Amino acid sequence: MNRKQKKELRQRQSTRQLMGIVRVTPHGVMTDSGERVFFLIQPDNLSVLSPEVIRGRVRSLTMLLSTQPTLEILALDSRESFQRNKEYYLRRLEEETEPAVRELLERDMAHLDAIQFSSASSRKFVLVLPLDEKAGTDESALRQLEKAICDHGLRVRLAEEQDVKRLLAIYYRQDLTTEVFRDFDGEEYMAHG
Incomplete structure (x- = not known):
């Protein structure tokens, strides 16, 4: 395939295809290599915590990552650039x-x-759990992992579909203002029958 044909193929691809996403799932995204589930971390304001408490939080995060080696950390800047x-x-x-x-x-x-x-600390921190294609999504196992993460002292919750769409919008478009993300343009105007 020559360069011009590749460019034409890319231009015909949907946004999800260009991003390598097969579909958005209830708690993450499905890619060709399997599902990636997101856990949203509610960060602490470190400027008001003592050095001992901060060290404890770092130790807890280190322990979590050592007990769950497949977890990845994603940090997004969720503030607008002026x-x-x-x-x-x-x-x-x-x-x-x-x-x-x-x-x-x-x-x-x-x-x-x-x-x-005032928005300098507006960061989104996400734990990403890659799931094997064959493993599938077991809701109860995800909820147990959510609880295990909370037991390490982190305030976290399993992402919902709108959270996933918001994360993608922040990551790819720096879109911080959209409240509800539709699957299709104009979807809200279609009669539901």
């Missing part, structure tokens, strides 16, 4: 001669800085 907006304001400030407009531009930049500072 860099392009800030660059725009800087360009406008260089061009602007009107003092009142310059003051408004400076206030807008300060507001963006405040928002960005």
